[in-house]
Amino acid sequence: MDRNVIICRSIYENPAVTQRELAKELHISLGTANSLVKECLDKQLISINKGNDSYQLLLEGQSLLKANKVDGAVIIAAGFGSRFVPLTFETPKGLLEVFGERMIERQIRQLHEVGITDITIVVGYLKEKFEYLIDKYQVKLLYNSEYSKKNTLTTIYQAREIFRDKNMYVLSSDNWMRHNMYHTYEGGAWYSSSYMEGETSEWCLDYNKKGRILNVFVGGKDQWVMYGPAFFSKSFSSKFLPVLEEYYHLPGTEQFYWENVYMEILSGEAAKRLPDVPETKQEIDLYINRRQAEEVYEFENLEELRQFDVKYQRHSDNEAMELVSKVFEVPESEITEIRCLKAGMTNKSFLFKIKDRHYICRIPGPGTELLINRQQEKDVYDATHNLGITEKIVYFSGETGYKIAEFYEGAQNADPENKDEIKRCMRLVHKFHQSGLMVPHTFDFKERIEFYEKLCKAHGDILFDDYNLVRGYMKELLDRLDGLGHVKVLSHLDTVVDNFLILPNGEIRLIDWEYAGMCDPLVDIAMCAIYSYYNEEQTDQLIETYFEREPSMEERFTVYAYMALGGFLWSLWAIYKASLGEEFGEYTLIMYRYAKNYYKKCIDIVLE
Known part of the structure; x- marks a missing residue:
């Protein structure tokens, strides 16, 4: 991380910045901050305005910032978001609202505030839902045709030419940042990190005194973890992308996140897998960007979102949730333990709990009204009701095809x-x-x-x-x-x-x-x-x-x-x-x- 860039950036953004504020920004001591300011003065990157104790960015400092200008951002928005069903049956996760603002739009707006307008959204699931953003924010859409079969390694691979020779943010459409953590200029590649107290299953980090990440491991206790957006500098991408491109073609990496590739570069596993790729043997600089508590949010599931924005406890604006609430005569807040079930060939289903019992809600898939007569299906269930051979139906609409049935705990499919x-x-x-x-x-x-x-x-x-x-x-x-x-x-x-x-x-x-x-x-x-x-x-x-x-x-x-x-x-x-x-x-x-x-x-x- 080029700390001189951070000093110049802070002065560019606020000429009256104090050394104590610089120390906090860089996570260094006040003495180290004083030394860095002196270094920038000696290099004629900055000067001090004697009259008002503020700083001024000199031509050398301006040139340094120009070389480290952020070129744009790639927002990953291709996935389904299975832990947010039934909301994501209708709406991609990144288009869900938090406090009345869609998560992806909040991030786009934050990027625009610092002058970053070259934004590409990598889409897949319900890709058409994102089209309006082209007109509203002048973004570009990139379709990832492999979104349903592979993970974010493939997403970065599909977008690799956008990163080449550029300084680029990498964002997830479903992140929510309380404050704008983006800048016009960045001093090196980083990954946002939050501190997790107690046991965690997140991706944990080891790093040195300068903040350079040395090791990544999954699961730990009282750890700084990968959490939120990342920034790829030109230098980082020049070393990382050649390895990622090779990993894309390796069997068994279909479900890899792009972070898996980075983790294996650090551990030396990449050099074993790809002994003929020179970049696997080079040091790769990615720094920890430590954020304050409750600043960055990655909602793991609908329950977390409901705790954060109570609107989702009362009224989610989702047809299936509203139906369940009406059928069982309970507020949406009493619909708990929601999770996606394995999608069928025709329908989408989710499991939920009301009081002490679990139920399944079946939602007909798109286009099934052409294939299946739901009134005829209802007639069959009505006819077999007293035979005791079907699932126990709580609700069935012959008009919409929505079905709610009791879930049989401990049941298994026939072999x-x-x-x-x-x-x-x-x-x-x-x-x-x-x-x-x-x-x-x-x-x-x-x-x-x-x-x-x-x-x-x-x-x-x-x-x-x-x-x-x-x-x-x-x-x-x-x-x-x-x-x-x-x-x-x-x-x-x-x-x-x-x-x-x-x-x-x-x-x-x-x-x-x-x-x-x-x-x-x-x-x-x-x-x-x-x-x-x-x-x-x-x-x-x-x-x-x-x-x-x-x-x-x-x-x-x-x-x-x-x-x-x-x-x-x-x-x-x-x-x-x-x-x-x-x-x-x-x-x-x-x-x-x-x-x-x-x-x-x-x-x-x-x-x-």
Whole structure:
């Protein structure tokens, strides 16, 4: 850290600054501050105005500051913010308000106050929500397409050319600074730090007398920790970026923060990983920027934000929170222990606690109104209510699709490799197939295939080269199934093992009846097989488990046919979802392969 720059900067900002104030700014003794002022006087960086005991910045001092001018800032705003659900289902974390001001806007305003207007926001999740900032503050947006799969190492990598040969702040959109800690000029690279009393899981720092960081380690006691924004000087970036660029391409670093790279440079691990990269062996200067208590805030979760800004205890302006408050007739402050659950393929859900019980709120994902008829789903839950096989519904809107259900403490999903668990699941499926329950709607494979096909083609081509051929195979299977004339019963259609909950008392619940309707019951066996990625041997065993006997050739054919049709249908579903920006990895290929493979098995079966 060039302390002469800090002295000149302080005088530039306040010519009447005292040496005691300089000592506080630099975290040094008053004697050391006196010596630094004398050094700047000797170098003719500054002079003293005898008449009013103030300082004046001389030409040499002005030149020194000019060389250390901050060029701009990069604000990281790509992530989802899972610990702030349900608010972040609608609004990116950085756009949440604190005391009536959006966190990212507060930081932009603070940057503008010191003349920093070249600001780039790296966006990803709900990127469109940030577009208005271009007009309001003349910022630039940089889209990080890997935001959902990788961490901030990738964010800095995507923005690396913005840092090259520049002095740049690195900010997180969801930080809140009580006072403006930014400056027009900086004396070297730094990382903001706060002191944490007691045990902490934050990233802790060791540093020398001049404040240069020597070591970074996760977790400690009574430590200064990395907390808040950072500043990359030209010198720091020239050594750091070449290493980060190499780390980006290293397997296993997908979930690295950019700070992981810096930590491994300090520890020597980077030199071991990248022995041919010279920058890993150079000293890299990053200094601690110690901040006062309660000056910098990194809200870890919604509970912390609610404690800081009580508005979120009373009225969060969030539809899901308002609904929960209304359903349970409690103020929002009594909705506690909120956390995101694993996002499903169709919906978003969060767990919460009211008094002494936990519940799950399901929020339909964007565009699902095209795919799922929520009133039909409600009809199914109403029909199965007295059967005791579904999750316990507290609230369901057939209009919006919002669902609130009791959370089963200690429940686990069925294991597709556990024969005993699968046997019990099949007994439950057989139970509701034999229940005689009826709903006024059907699940029609022919209609659904045509529907998804239309959606896919409206958003682009279906890229399988043999699609038309396989489409013909599916028509052939549908015609053969129609000829069998099987009776339709209430069927679940989404019998993935994750939808079977095994409760601590051994009972089983089948949840998420979004696709349920009147259909051939054997479709549920087929769907369980393809969702579990079963091979033919496992599938045959599943069929026998359901019937508790050897199946007939017609029954085996029917299951195989629905496996082919299900694979074809869900591959179209995945193609459509991909056109909306949601990817499901190899799922599309696996489902399409089921369509082709089990069609071939079907044509080898001769029915009388």
